[in-house]
Amino acid sequence: MKVVRHIPDLHISGYVGLVPTMGALHDGHRALFRAARAECETVVASLFVNPAQFDQQSDLAAYPRDEERDAATAEAEGVDVLFVPSAEEMYPRGFGTWIGVADTGAEGDARPGHFRGVATICVKLFNIVRPQRAYFGQKDAQQAAVLRRVVRDLNLPLQIRVLPTVRDPDGLALSSRNVRLSADERARALALPRALLAAAREADPIAAARAQLNGLEPEYVEVVDLGDARLLAAAVRIGTTRLIDNVLLEGEIS
């Protein structure tokens, strides 16, 4: 596996799959690497904690970083090229062009500027790496929906693949932020996937999820449209940690 830090040093050919990440890699990221490895000739992963998508500076500062461990994980999953740019490489002095995205749902309302930062960094990565396919997780359903629309609206020549959420055996969706939960908070967090899963079978899934959150205060519960699937999505805050999750209502993830 080649580790590349500067854009001009990237020399990529073949049918290319890109997996954008912010590091702190876990089995959710591994599943994306594996899908890309199975479907593409060349697998490129990016490792960049994108300052532009953090609406809270404290969240950016606290974001877990371990490049050495992440590089070993990516290499073990067959990644060919790991792109690890600096903030200056991606946002040089004078940077001033952004991808603005409208109607980003409750997740966008809850995190002003977040999807503008996500869309901008992803379009930059698409232009730098030129993948035929880019891989994203269902876990961040609104992100996947936003990026599918960016690709369609701007006629970008790639396909957005979405892979199912990877969970711990007890049902909690894997997230780089889970390490911040205390044992007690983690136990309470299980109400989120349980409520969503139970509510998905009800006539009014949004009301049902709200009613079954077991004392967790939802920031929002909403339906997200991925094109080929509709999802029931919610965000909750547990202590200082914000968790999101979603389950399939209809259709299939692809």
Ligand code: PAJ
């Ligand atoms: P990050 O949180 O590192 O996630 C990278 C990719 O892994 C995203 O597509 C995310 O949806 C997926 N992922 C995270 N947890 C998952 C899980 N439990 N199961 C399946 N997939 C999971 O999302 C970002 O980074 C950034 O916004 C990024 C797209 C890299 C742009 O900066």
